[in-house]
Amino acid sequence: MTLAPETTDLKIQLRLEDGWLTVCDLSQLNPGRGVAALLPDGRQVAVFLDRAGRTYAIDNRDPFSGAAVLSRGLTGTHQGRPFVASPLLKQRFDLESGQCLDDETVRVPTYEVRTS
Amino acid sequence: MSTTALGGDRPRPTIVLVGHGMVGQRFLEALAERGLTATHRVVVLCEEPRPAYDRVALTSYFSGKTPEDLSMTDMEFIEKEGIELYIGDPAETIDREARKVTARSGLVVDYDILVLATGSYPFVPPVPNKDAKGCFVYRTIEDLLAIEEYAKTRSTGAVVGGGLLGLEAAGALKGLGLTSHIVEFAPRLMPVQVDEGGGAALLRTIEDMGLTVHTGVGTQEIVVGEDGAVTGMKLSDGSELATGLVVFSAGVRPRDQLARDCGLTVGERGGITVDEQCRTVADPHVFAIGECALASDGRVYGLVAPGYEQAETAAATIASDEAAFVGADLSTKLKLLGVDVASFGDAHGATEDCLDVVYSDSRAGLYKKLVIGRDGTLLGGILVGDAEAYGTLKAFTGSVPPVSPESLVLPAGTGESAQLGPTALPDDAIICSCNNVRKGTIRGAVTEHKCTTVPEVKKCTKAGTTCGSCVKVLGQLVNAELEASGVEVDKGLCGCFAQTREELYEIVLALRITSYQQLLDRHGREGAQGGDGCETCKPAVASIIASLAPTIGADGYVLGGEQAALQDTNDHFLANLQKNGSYSIVPRIPGGEITPEKLIVIGEVARDFGLYTKITGGQRIDMFGARVEQLPLIWARLVDAGFESGHAYGKSLRTVKSCVGQTWCRYGVQDSVRMAIDLELRYRGLRSPHKLKSAVSGCARECAEAQSKDFGVIATSSGWNLYVGGNGGATPRHADLLAQDLSDAELVRLIDRFLMFYIRTADRLERTSTWLERIEGGLDHVRDVVVHDSLGICEELEALMSAHVANYRDEWAETINDPEKLARFVSFVNAPDTPDPVVGFVPERDQIKPDLPLLTIGTRPLEGSAQR
Numbered sequence: 001m002t003l004a005p006e007t008t009d010l011k012i013q014l015r016l017e018d019g020w021l022t023v024c025d026l027s028q029l030n031p032g033r034g035v036a037a038l039l040p041d042g043r044q045v046a047v048f049l050d051r052a053g054r055t056y057a058i059d060n061r062d063p064f065s066g067a068a069v070l071s072r073g074l075t076g077t078h079q080g081r082p083f084v085a086s087p088l089l090k091q092r093f094d095l096e097s098g099q100c101l102d103d104e105t106v107r108v109p110t111y112e113v114r115t116s
Numbered sequence: 117m118s119t120t121a122l123g124g125d126r127p128r129p130t131i132v133l134v135g136h137g138m139v140g141q142r143f144l145e146a147l148a149e150r151g152l153t154a155t156h157r158v159v160v161l162c163e164e165p166r167p168a169y170d171r172v173a174l175t176s177y178f179s180g181k182t183p184e185d186l187s188m189t190d191m192e193f194i195e196k197e198g199i200e201l202y203i204g205d206p207a208e209t210i211d212r213e214a215r216k217v218t219a220r221s222g223l224v225v226d227y228d229i230l231v232l233a234t235g236s237y238p239f240v241p242p243v244p245n246k247d248a249k250g251c252f253v254y255r256t257i258e259d260l261l262a263i264e265e266y267a268k269t270r271s272t273g274a275v276v277g278g279g280l281l282g283l284e285a286a287g288a289l290k291g292l293g294l295t296s297h298i299v300e301f302a303p304r305l306m307p308v309q310v311d312e313g314g315g316a317a318l319l320r321t322i323e324d325m326g327l328t329v330h331t332g333v334g335t336q337e338i339v340v341g342e343d344g345a346v347t348g349m350k351l352s353d354g355s356e357l358a359t360g361l362v363v364f365s366a367g368v369r370p371r372d373q374l375a376r377d378c379g380l381t382v383g384e385r386g387g388i389t390v391d392e393q394c395r396t397v398a399d400p401h402v403f404a405i406g407e408c409a410l411a412s413d414g415r416v417y418g419l420v421a422p423g424y425e426q427a428e429t430a431a432a433t434i435a436s437d438e439a440a441f442v443g444a445d446l447s448t449k450l451k452l453l454g455v456d457v458a459s460f461g462d463a464h465g466a467t468e469d470c471l472d473v474v475y476s477d478s479r480a481g482l483y484k485k486l487v488i489g490r491d492g493t494l495l496g497g498i499l500v501g502d503a504e505a506y507g508t509l510k511a512f513t514g515s516v517p518p519v520s521p522e523s524l525v526l527p528a529g530t531g532e533s534a535q536l537g538p539t540a541l542p543d544d545a546i547i548c549s550c551n552n553v554r555k556g557t558i559r560g561a562v563t564e565h566k567c568t569t570v571p572e573v574k575k576c577t578k579a580g581t582t583c584g585s586c587v588k589v590l591g592q593l594v595n596a597e598l599e600a601s602g603v604e605v606d607k608g609l610c611g612c613f614a615q616t617r618e619e620l621y622e623i624v625l626a627l628r629i630t631s632y633q634q635l636l637d638r639h640g641r642e643g644a645q646g647g648d649g650c651e652t653c654k655p656a657v658a659s660i661i662a663s664l665a666p667t668i669g670a671d672g673y674v675l676g677g678e679q680a681a682l683q684d685t686n687d688h689f690l691a692n693l694q695k696n697g698s699y700s701i702v703p704r705i706p707g708g709e710i711t712p713e714k715l716i717v718i719g720e721v722a723r724d725f726g727l728y729t730k731i732t733g734g735q736r737i738d739m740f741g742a743r744v745e746q747l748p749l750i751w752a753r754l755v756d757a758g759f760e761s762g763h764a765y766g767k768s769l770r771t772v773k774s775c776v777g778q779t780w781c782r783y784g785v786q787d788s789v790r791m792a793i794d795l796e797l798r799y800r801g802l803r804s805p806h807k808l809k810s811a812v813s814g815c816a817r818e819c820a821e822a823q824s825k826d827f828g829v830i831a832t833s834s835g836w837n838l839y840v841g842g843n844g845g846a847t848p849r850h851a852d853l854l855a856q857d858l859s860d861a862e863l864v865r866l867i868d869r870f871l872m873f874y875i876r877t878a879d880r881l882e883r884t885s886t887w888l889e890r891i892e893g894g895l896d897h898v899r900d901v902v903v904h905d906s907l908g909i910c911e912e913l914e915a916l917m918s919a920h921v922a923n924y925r926d927e928w929a930e931t932i933n934d935p936e937k938l939a940r941f942v943s944f945v946n947a948p949d950t951p952d953p954v955v956g957f958v959p960e961r962d963q964i965k966p967d968l969p970l971l972t973i974g975t976r977p978l979e980g981s982a983q984r
């Protein structure tokens with residue numbers, strides 16, 4: 001989903017089993033940084049916006065430390081793919097697939113996210 | 117596959133491995149590499165309560181490694197290869213007739229191939245009361261945990277055995293705070309590895325460290341008190357040694373009982389007898405590898421490298437490949453209590469007609485001996501006190517070195533000494549003896565497999581992954597090879613920028629660039645332009661922009677506009693992230709001086725928010741355990757009481773420590789507290805390539821430890837001496853004297869120039885110490901630039917610093933007054949009032965600590981661990 005980030009009144013929504021959950025306004029996201037959202041069942045999701053206005057959502061839990069901090073990592077692009085680096089021990093995670101780029105055996109869940 | 121007679125209607129032949137130690141694990145890896153895990157069912161019986169771990173590095177537990185750090189077992193590997201691993205379930209009987217193994221749990225497994233890798237057990241001499249409370253051995257993680265626990269209640273410990281392991285154990289006891297003794301039956305320490313001369317040098321150094329060594333005496337009896345716990349030991353010379361704890365380290369014996377019980381052949385002095393293929397001589401279906409095996413050369417090897425070779429040999433044989441284990445080298449190198457000890461090849465000069473070359477300086481604890489053949493061939497040697505040359509010497513063993521042997525043992529700088537670069541080595545020289553990796557293989561990793569860094573080469577070749585003693589030589593080889601193959605080493609900051617940090621600084625300053633995106637899009641690497649950058653260059657560029665902010669016209673506030681998105685999480689929340697996702701708070705306490713009123717405020721804030729409070733190593737107070745949404749509330753109180761950010765989170769000035777100085781101290785010659793406060797207030801908030809620390813001492817006694825700081829100041833009767841480039845941390849460095857007897861104004865001007873020159877030219881995350889050693893010309897060059905203005909830039913450096921000083925604002929005061937910024941300080945964007953449920957605390961010593969089990973709830977269980 002690509003949109004000019006300056007478009008106002010738009011909501012960020014996550015796809016859950018039973019429909020879309022609105023988590024915040026698009027204007028609450030800063031390009032290059034994330035926010036954390038709490039799901040009704042207690043799971044935590046990290047939502048990111050990149051420079052081009054694309055949004056991504058992955059589980060907020062850092063699988064290496066167990067702390068819920070991935071939303072506080074720095075994002076970037078590596079070989080054209082978006083990633084976030086965990087703020088604790090700096091492992092990178094692909095924002096589209098959740099795959100850890102430093103350890104092929106680790107992956108975090110991803111969520112479908114849209115702006116509407 | 118002659119040995120894998122398929123039994124009955126079982127779909128795949130079964131390999132059972134008994135013992136999941138270091139060698140067992142390597143055997144599993146070798147099976148997988150040869151595809152045998154796909155064609156066979158593999159079952160592992162593991163006695164210990166945890167899968168294979170690095171026993172060689174066992175002692176590093178006492179220097180902070182956790183049992184998890186020591187683990188050698190990747191559970192994903194076990195899972196992926198379909199290996200059935202039974203943890204805590206040892207094999208109890210073997211029925212060779214029926215080819216069945218029965219484990220303690222009652223599990224029975226039919227095998228086609230049985231591999232015994234049961235290792236050794238520590239030998240405990242049969243002295244009275246050897247099993248008393250307070251007696252331990254030193255072999256497993258469980259042993260160490262038990263020793264650590266027991267040592268808490270004792271003040272003296274003794275180790276029986278002065279061999280390699282005994283010394284390690286004694287070092288560990290000393291590290292646990294015990295007065296430590298070593299009792300060795302032989303006339304010298306490490307009798308197997310070193311000769312008399314080496315033993316003397318070792319003894320001297322070990323005694324200098326405060327350990328008491330008793331050689332030439334045996335242990336006759338363990339003395340126990342009324343409660344049955346150890347109180348001392350009787351020695352063979354009639355004396356008694358008072359000790360509350362005893363560790364037996366008198367050698368190891370092969371664990372061959374299981375093999376004996378099922379009628380396999382064992383050697384006279386133990387060890388399961390095997391042939392060159394590591395197959396037992398009694399039964400073609402059974403193999404034995406590692407420390408439990410008696411190899412075909414009649415030896416039981418107590419080192420991991422030969423065990424690894426045996427593991428490879430057994431796996432190859434099972435795959436019907438040619439392989440043989442015909443013996444191995446017993447070279448060892450260790451660093452014990454900071455002393456290097458190494459022995460290699462024919463260390464004791466057993467070869468006929470050989471000659472010794474010895475250099476010895478027992479005052480300095482140095483002893484080096486090389487054993488040379490008649491024709492000049494290097495046969496072996498012993499190095500004590502300085503084993504720098506071990507890697508190269510070992511690799512030259514068996515050949516005639518290109519320089520004279522004498523020059524190789526003389527200390528560097530004595531004129532005659534020669535340094536042999538590893539590039540002079542032949543391709544078949546073994547560089548990593550733990551993993552049997554030759555120089556040619558390492559070169560191949562660079563030339564054929566395109567490895568460009570040491571970690572890549574380690575992964576590719578396994579070299580350097582066990583004891584680590586070869587890593588230095590490895591690094592030299594990799595660099596030499598890269599240079600030789602004309603690979604231009606990319607000095608760029610990261611994948612986004614081809615420039616160094618210094619070059620980016622010059623671009624930002626010259627072109628007055630105030631935006632990261634602009635810098636990336638105009639000056640980034642081709643593929644990176646227009647992208648989102650990365651976590652390496654974003655904070656580095658943010659730091660450059662912040663250092664230069666007033667001069668280039670950027671916002672001096674690190675959370676202003678685009679800059680907020682560039683900061684590491686610590687700077688982004690102006691606090692330090694802790695392991696459970698909470699934050700710590702460090703208000704600035706300039707020079708370590710604080711009023712009782714301010715102390716009370718800190719106490720009240722910590723109490724009201726339930727924070728853990730600790731005095732830091734930087735003469736101030738840290739409060740831990742704040743949730744992100746509490747940070748603004750806490751800082752509102754602190755700012756109100758006159759506190760400012762301490763920048764404990766930033767790559768910026770941390771603290772300027774002080775000693776009490778002339779005002780109170782009878783020796784003080786200057787007011788060190790005032791100077792420390794002045795310097796801390798002058799440079800607070802200055803963003804730099806790495807953190808900056810300072811200290812000011814009131815006289816040469818140096819109570820503030822200024823010589824370990826990036827810039828340290830020591831008072832003299834006529835002014836101040838300025839030291840630069842000091843460092844604590846992992847690689848401590850004493851600071852160098854930059855200038856003497858400076859007035860207050862001269863001191864400040866010189867520090868201004870020094871810091872700005874460092875900020876301009878250092879690499880990312882390069883402390884002043886490493887910078888000073890890296891830049892061409894070193895200290896002399898820096899002195900020329902900042903004292904003698906050889907580059908004519910001093911005026912500019914001073915102007916940059918005065919702009920910084922004039923524009924300083926407190927980040928926290930600015931943040932709590934900005935509602936838009938404050939909105940970020942929430943755990944959840946959609947539930948701003950809900951705290952993160954993973955952040956919890958439990959009590960400890962009347963305060964809190966992170967509730968770590970909370971972090972594991974709901975995380976993905978490690979696949980494979982479900983088996984048990």
Ligand code: SRM
Binds near residue numbers: 730737
């Ligand atoms: C809190 C404190 C330990 C304590 O309880 O006393 C501490 C805590 C941390 N130190 Fe330190 N250091 C603390 C004093 C020191 C000192 C002593 C000193 O400053 O006199 C040193 C040695 C001096 C030196 O730096 O040369 C020190 C050498 C390090 C190093 C190694 C630096 C090096 O060049 O080798 C690191 C790692 C790094 O920065 O890369 C480090 C890193 C850290 C980090 C930032 C690790 C991290 O990333 O989480 C810790 C976080 C602080 C926090 O969460 O609040 N800390 N650290 C001390 C804070 C002092 C302060 O008031 O600001």
Ligand SMILES: Cc1cc2nc3c(=O)[nH]c(=O)nc-3n(C[C@H](O)[C@H](O)[C@H](O)COP(=O)(O)OP(=O)(O)OC[C@H]3O[C@@H](n4cnc5c(N)ncnc54)[C@H](O)[C@@H]3O)c2cc1C
Binds near residue numbers: 140161233420450
């Ligand atoms: C403190 C210390 C320091 C050392 N330092 C060095 C060094 O610097 N360099 C070096 O080369 N070597 C060193 N060693 C020796 C090295 O650790 C061993 O050579 C190596 O671990 C041998 O591997 P292994 O697999 O044969 O035996 P182990 O690693 O001992 O593994 C054998 C495993 O088999 C298990 N087992 C036994 N019986 C059964 C059974 N019936 N059923 C199931 N499981 C069973 C045991 O519990 C054990 O876990 C050191 C050893 C120690 C203790």
Ligand code: SF4
Binds near residue numbers: 782814820
């Ligand atoms: S450094 Fe000198 S002046 Fe300062 S406290 Fe120590 S002895 Fe006193």
Ligand code: FES
Binds near residue numbers: 547548585587
């Ligand atoms: S020699 Fe031990 S890891 Fe290379």
